[in-house]
Amino acid sequence: MTASRPRRATLPDVAALAGVSTAAAGRALGGYGSVSEDVRRRVAEAARQLNYRANRLAASVRTGRTDTIGVVCADIESPFFARALRGISDVAHEHGFSTLVTNSDEDLASEREAVQLLLHKQVDGIICAPADVTQVDHLAQAQTGGTPVVLFDRVSDHLEADAVVVDGMKAAYQAVRRLLDLGHRRVAIVAELRQPREQDWARFLTPQAEVSLGELSPSEARLLGYLRAHWDAGVPVRRELVRRTGTYAAEAAYQQTKRVLALKNPPTAIFTVDNLMTVGAYRAIRDLGIAVPDRLSVVAFDDLDWTVLVSPALSVIAQPVYEMGAEAARRLIRRLRDPEPAPPGTLFMDVTLVERESVAPIPT
């Protein structure tokens, strides 16, 4: 007969073996309160002998802290979120926090579920890339309940919270403006644009229109930059060059790109608004055998491993992704540590337009 599995040693067990009170053992092991060197040694020895393993859950129930940050990202698998997550977890780890990561897949219902889960697990704070910046009641509720929230990659006008983002509008504006300045007159854009808000696009075109970034998804903000660049350059926007995938998937971008390149009057340049769109679009360009940059100039949002591996190397708008994650974590931790923190604000991080080989002027 095998011996029945012995119950795992608990604090009282350790205390008993060391010949001290539970409280003393807890202090010795947990590093709080004050303990004599002698007690500390005996307790440590007893813990070792019993192969004691502290139960931080029990501690958390008492203290109300879990030293855990909850993260809601759209998709860990995307290079963008993977890298950001690395920034978040590095900083978190540095400060003694763990991270609990969930995926929303850009779906509001999943995001709500994820936030509930994180709250039930009593995370100390949440970093979230909201699927819909206009639907953030669940995040507001988390805050009211005492769990601070930091927005990542997206700001919302409907939530008073810290946010770490780039100005996608400005970045796209620069990139597209550059193409227009090089003489391109037919610049295509491939973007997710989940909500088809064509009436809004019209409004975007009015230069006076005050559009808040906190009302736009990243792809909308980037489209806005595209539109305004055209406006400022006096180049009309061609409806057929604005390609909407409606979903965050490379395959959809592949289809849209094939379609736009098959127009009888095809674009001479193409702008992709994020890394999945870029993968899909670039695959289409390659399959069609179109010469870059001779027949088509390409600019992508987000830098990736492979943008320097293809020929010609892609010109891109690079975001400081790791640093964005790291900074989001820093802001959250600051808020957790500081009993009276500063009012929340949005940090806009700078992007870099990395010019490589995929852009050429239109011969005049």
Added chain:
Amino acid sequence: MTASRPRRATLPDVAALAGVSTAAAGRALGGYGSVSEDVRRRVAEAARQLNYRANRLAASVRTGRTDTIGVVCADIESPFFARALRGISDVAHEHGFSTLVTNSDEDLASEREAVQLLLHKQVDGIICAPADVTQVDHLAQAQTGGTPVVLFDRVSDHLEADAVVVDGMKAAYQAVRRLLDLGHRRVAIVAELRQPREQDWARFLTPQAEVSLGELSPSEARLLGYLRAHWDAGVPVRRELVRRTGTYAAEAAYQQTKRVLALKNPPTAIFTVDNLMTVGAYRAIRDLGIAVPDRLSVVAFDDLDWTVLVSPALSVIAQPVYEMGAEAARRLIRRLRDPEPAPPGTLFMDVTLVERESVAPIPT
């Protein structure tokens, strides 16, 4: 004056408002035991009114379960682990488990720390890609303590645990054998090979040598396949064509590849053993402007987004990464659910040699 923050509602609060006992409220909300429809409704209503948020930590302290799987991966940022993690978390989520993810960066000390953290947080089980398959005492200890472990991407002879892996030896053998059969006589390999065990390599070369996969790191297993392919084909192994980076970094692979291609008698084919090695090696090939496959055939371990985006498209050994993660999670969950589970075993998943455009025969 703002009102002082009200204490968060607890189960007794809800019970009181609903006019039932704490136990009844717990049953109604937690979905265990039996409750009348009437009580269920009243409790639900009270919970809503008080904005009640269950504390699953407290429940876990009682039940001893957290419904959480701990994962130790080398680097979430690597496409390999990112995708595997997606497999793990999808399956986990399906079965009501969350995942707590940590990074070891292929460092044994960090891995130990990570495992400790997961145990302290009382995860129900652990999925780990061990940094060193010969140093797994901490994992054995987790098991003895009642926390099952599933190995991922690597087997160890020193741990009796489930494992989900590919046979890297066989896969590499096939790929290299294919190159040799095409007439290549100088095939380079770029591999991590953290431990420089040259004396072992000699042993690998003896066809009779029984080398267990459970003693080898993935890169060593793949090297072994490379060596045996040579042996079986009667092609001598050239020491200068075996390039060791010693570290898991694209930059190191870049350097090694540049160096091997600069030999006065350079290789006519190159085999890279994982995705980071591939990125580095391919960048070197591109920078050097070497024509693939005319002057150099290329085969990579692991398929990636961009392998079809470069010209020519890369021939690769594709692992079922997502499925490997998913299967690891399934095995762990089975073990958690089943009180008397089957003895642990290793699942070898099949790889696919995807032939694309980067391999050509040597003209005879």
Added chain:
DNA sequence: TTGAAAGCGCTAACAA
């Protein structure tokens, strides 16, 4: 510095 005792928020026996 130490120990006794209370209690964090929940679940599980048990009895009613």
Added chain:
DNA sequence: TTGTTAGCGCTTTCAA
């Protein structure tokens, strides 16, 4: 079906 009661393993008064 319901309530009473006793904990889970830990931290934190409080008094000694």
